[in-house]
Amino acid sequence: MSEQTISMNSHLKAFKTYQAQHFLWEVSENGRVATLTLNRPDRKNPLTFESYAELRDLFQNLTYASDIRTVVLTGAGGNFSSGGDVFEIIEPLTKMPMPELLAFTRMTGDVVKAMRKCPQPIIAAVDGICAGAGAILVMASDLRLATPEAKTAFLFTRVGLAGADMGACGILPRIIGQGRAAELLYTGRFMGAEEGKDWGFYNHLHAQENLLGEAQKLAATLADGPYFAHGITKTMMRQEWAMGIEEMIESEAQAQAICMATQDFCRAFEAFAAKRRPEFEGN
DSSP states (O other): OOHHHHHHHTTOBOOTTOOOSSSEEEEOTTSOEEEEEEOOGGGTSOBOHHHHHHHHHHHHHGGGBSSOOEEEEEESTTOOBOOBOIIIIIHHHTTOOHHHHHHHHHHHHHHHHHHHHSSSOEEEEEOSEEETHHHHHHHHSSEEEEOTTOEEEOGGGGGTOOSOOTTHHHHHHHHHOHHHHHHHHHHOOOEEHHHHHHTTSOSEEOOHHHHHHHHHHHHHHHHTSOHHHHHHHHHHHHHGGGOOHHHHHHHHHHHHHHHHTSHHHHHHHHHHHTTSOOOOOOO
16 A cells, blocks of 8 residues: 555545544444434434534534444434524524624534535435524525425524525525525425425425335435435536536546546446446445
8 A cells, every 4th residue: 555545545534433522423333324312302303502513523524434324313302403403503592793693603514514515315304394504504404305294484584584594595496406406595484395396305205114224225225225326416417507508518528537547437337237236445
């Protein structure tokens, strides 16, 4: 192994033993799938200043994970998240000067940026209430599963704020369309699960007792696949929003050429030729 390879690998870190402070963090036996559970069920899993910061730092650091290939994001106790805690976040915000308010809103936006930049696909598993910042976390995920009981609301206008929070005005219209997003962001109303599926916000609906298992099964399928290539796909889906068609095609040509240079590409061909299932190693 070359000194350069050793130096590069020194940046990698295993997250199977990560000790979360403000939510639950569980990793599958093979170390590939992490389940992050917002865990304040008595209050419908609201977020705090501290949990925002830990989410930001965790997703930023997952860029250097040597083990985790997919993340399932869910909530405990039959709800996903009610958003920012009324007394631990909203009340203090009413007393802060502008520089501190801007520091807070930038920090919450950094959570979304970190979720979108980390190479691992993030699968949200949503049951019950999913509101405010909770809805933003689901919006920022790559795939979204829900129960028929899920109720989702971008309810910022109900507390006198703009619907423009943590990227909602830019990301939500790209998922469900401009008119539908405008309705949810202006009114702050709850979107039912069936409506969310019809609009393309939710990929699939599952019964409550099956939701987490289905999300973890999907996560395992992705984790066992060409996860280096999945990271490239995630990166391109994010970057191409701001590109013209010619730039998109050229960028994808370069991205695909990178993937073609990996051993995973060779492994897939060899497995196909031998009529067996490929085993991807991320290189």
